[in-house]
Amino acid sequence: MAKALIIGTGAVATVGAQKVAQNYKVFSHLIIASRTKTKVDDLVSRCQKYPLQVMGETVDAENVDALVKLIQKYQPDIVMNLALPYQNLPIMEACIQTKTHYLDTACAEVRDHAGFEYGTQWVYHGRFKKAGVMALLGVGFDPGVTSVFAMYGKKHYFDEVHYLDILDANGGDHGYPFATNFNPEINIREITMPGRYYEAGQWKAIPALSQFHTYPLEEIGPRDMYLMYHEELESLVKFIPELKRARFYMSFGEKYLRHLRVLEAVGMTSTQPIMYEGRPIVPLQFLKAVLPDPASLGPRTKGKTNISVILRGYKDGQEKAYRVFNMMDHEEAYQETGAQAIAYTTGVPAMIGATLVVTGQWTGAGVFNVEQFNPDPFMDLLNQWGLPWKESFDPKLID
Ligand code: NDP
Numbered sequence: 001m002a003k004a005l006i007i008g009t010g011a012v013a014t015v016g017a018q019k020v021a022q023n024y025k026v027f028s029h030l031i032i033a034s035r036t037k038t039k040v041d042d043l044v045s046r047c048q049k050y051p052l053q054v055m056g057e058t059v060d061a062e063n064v065d066a067l068v069k070l071i072q073k074y075q076p077d078i079v080m081n082l083a084l085p086y087q088n089l090p091i092m093e094a095c096i097q098t099k100t101h102y103l104d105t106a107c108a109e110v111r112d113h114a115g116f117e118y119g120t121q122w123v124y125h126g127r128f129k130k131a132g133v134m135a136l137l138g139v140g141f142d143p144g145v146t147s148v149f150a151m152y153g154k155k156h157y158f159d160e161v162h163y164l165d166i167l168d169a170n171g172g173d174h175g176y177p178f179a180t181n182f183n184p185e186i187n188i189r190e191i192t193m194p195g196r197y198y199e200a201g202q203w204k205a206i207p208a209l210s211q212f213h214t215y216p217l218e219e220i221g222p223r224d225m226y227l228m229y230h231e232e233l234e235s236l237v238k239f240i241p242e243l244k245r246a247r248f249y250m251s252f253g254e255k256y257l258r259h260l261r262v263l264e265a266v267g268m269t270s271t272q273p274i275m276y277e278g279r280p281i282v283p284l285q286f287l288k289a290v291l292p293d294p295a296s297l298g299p300r301t302k303g304k305t306n307i308s309v310i311l312r313g314y315k316d317g318q319e320k321a322y323r324v325f326n327m328m329d330h331e332e333a334y335q336e337t338g339a340q341a342i343a344y345t346t347g348v349p350a351m352i353g354a355t356l357v358v359t360g361q362w363t364g365a366g367v368f369n370v371e372q373f374n375p376d377p378f379m380d381l382l383n384q385w386g387l388p389w390k391e392s393f394d395p396k397l398i399d
Contacts, residue, residue: 001028002358005076007061007091008083009039011182011295012105012140014339015347016082017043019385021050026355031074033057034083046338061087067094077358078103080350084183085109092124092135099131101357105140105350106186107231111271111282118234122367129366136362137369139353140346141307141326142168142248143232144370145382148349149309149324149389150236152375157322162244163312164236165398169251171220172303172330172341178259179292181342185284188269191260196229197247198237209257213249213398217306218390219327225249225398239371242313247398263287294343301330301340310395323395326387336386345387352381 004020004027006013013034020027030052034040037058044056059070061083071079071094078101081091088108095102108120121137128135138144146166154161170181180187195206211227230248237246252260263269268287273280308325326345333344353370356362362373370378382389 002026002078003029003031003074003076004078004080004354004358005031005033005071005074006080006082007033007059007087008081009034009036009043010082011298011339011343012346012350013082014043014046014295015333015337015343016080016350017047017347018337019348019351020080020354021047021052021054023351023355023385024050024052026359027052029053029055029074029076031055031057031076033059033061033070035060062090064090064093064097067091068097071095071098071100076100078354080354081105082347082350085186086111088121092121092128095133095135096124096127096131099133101133102128102135103139103350103353103357104137105144105346107138107143109186109189118231118369125367132365134357134362134364135367136353136357137367138231138235139350139370141349142166142230143235144349144353145326145345145387146307146309147232147236147370148375148378150240150311151371152379153309153311153322153324154240155375157320158311158313158315160242161240161311161313162242164240164243164246165310166230166232166248167215167217167225167306167308167310168249169215169217169220169223169225169306170303170342171217171223171251171306172301174292174297174301174340176292176297176300178256179297180294181297181340182294182346184288184291184294188260188284188287189271190230191228191250191252192264192269193229195227196233197227197245198233198243199245209252215249215398216396218325219304220306223251224253225251235369235371239369249398295339298334298338298340298343301334304329305341305345307345310397312397321393321395321397323392324389325392326382326389328387348385348387349382352378352385355381
């Protein structure tokens with residue numbers, strides 16, 4: 001039986017913690033630590049209805065010494081970082097010092113520069129290896145399941161994959177004129193960056209949200225899918241070296257984009273501090289404070305997500321195409337966990353990744369991405385834990 005320490009009590013952690021608690025045949029102990037005590041207490045009480053030991057703590061996850069003390073106190077088998085990408089590096093550092101497995105759902109970032117690159121975490125490989133433990137990076141839906149989908153398709157249906165497209169569509173409606181489905185600061189930073197994709201051995205950049213395709217999607221209809229950069233492109237290109245092109249698309253509605261463009265035009269999405277009444281404030285952080293808390297969207301959101309990976313390549317000399325996708329209903333997710341589908345589709349894979357590590361199905365010492373492991377047990381657990389997937393062998397392709 002394993003002990004998991006979850007850091008964070010936001011939307012994703014709300015799902016991740018309850019899923020760990022539901023998986024009490026693997027996890028006997030769950031420790032939930034975050035910076036706001038009332039939120040920790042709430043999440044602990046949600047998880048206490050399951051037959052495992054659940055405890056709560058407060059911690060500043062940017063303070064390595066405090067994290068080391070917390071880990072030493074409870075000696076978890078794995079630390080699941082479900083806080084923010086700003087906390088990835090300090091939590092990794094604490095895991096190295098305490099020789100504890102580590103997992104996160106998004107690549108590390110620093111506050112004053114929107115980056116999204118795995119490099120800052122891959123450099124920890126030697127130190128994790130020396131400590132004899134694993135850091136498993138990017139285990140949400142995208143990144144996370146999208147890479148597992150790609151590796152599953154490659155393993156079972158292709159000799160070589162040449163073209164890869166990821167389509168992340170959210171058909172959910174929360175009724176607000178403008179709100180983000182997860183942490184607004186992280187979300188808006190990634191959307192307002194230039195779009196970037198991989199083609200013929202090079203990374204190509206286009207202005208943010210300047211290219212889209214309309215794609216017909218099961219259950220949610222045709223959606224405008226905008227080309228964006230997303231971190232799993234970096235790991236997919238590394239671990240599927242024969243790829244000739246890899247792109248990521250996300251759906252946005254006209255209303256959302258109109259608001260975003262105005263906010264951008266007036267400087268509200270900037271990460272550079274400005275002086276306001278004698279003290280520095282970061283416009284994007286202020287915007288986060290006035291936007292609806294993503295956790296509050298749960299009871300209002302109706303509709304489904306539809307996230308897919310399309311592969312094109314060759315098997316036995318024949319050209320092949322394949323699409324694998326999951327659809328998740330926002331209201332179903334809310335009924336089960338009190339959080340909407342975006343959080344659900346991130347928290348479930350995080351629990352699955354932790355399960356595969358603590359049960360020794362995915363092993364290794366060092367820093368790893370999900371592409372480096374057998375996708376089959378992960379795919380089985382997705383079906384078992386609420387994120388069933390479907391396949392199509394004649395998908396519509398994007399030029
Ligand atoms: P939220 O903003 O809802 O939650 C973040 C949590 O982190 C809060 O509980 C917050 O505490 C806690 N936190 C922040 N700073 C600290 C700190 N210094 N010390 C301790 N705790 C801290 O975010 P989400 O749940 O929406 O997102 C969580 C993560 O999931 C993010 O990294 C996000 O990028 C990632 N994500 C990944 C996706 C994927 O598919 N791979 C999709 C969606 C999200 P407090 O409550 O006090 O603010």
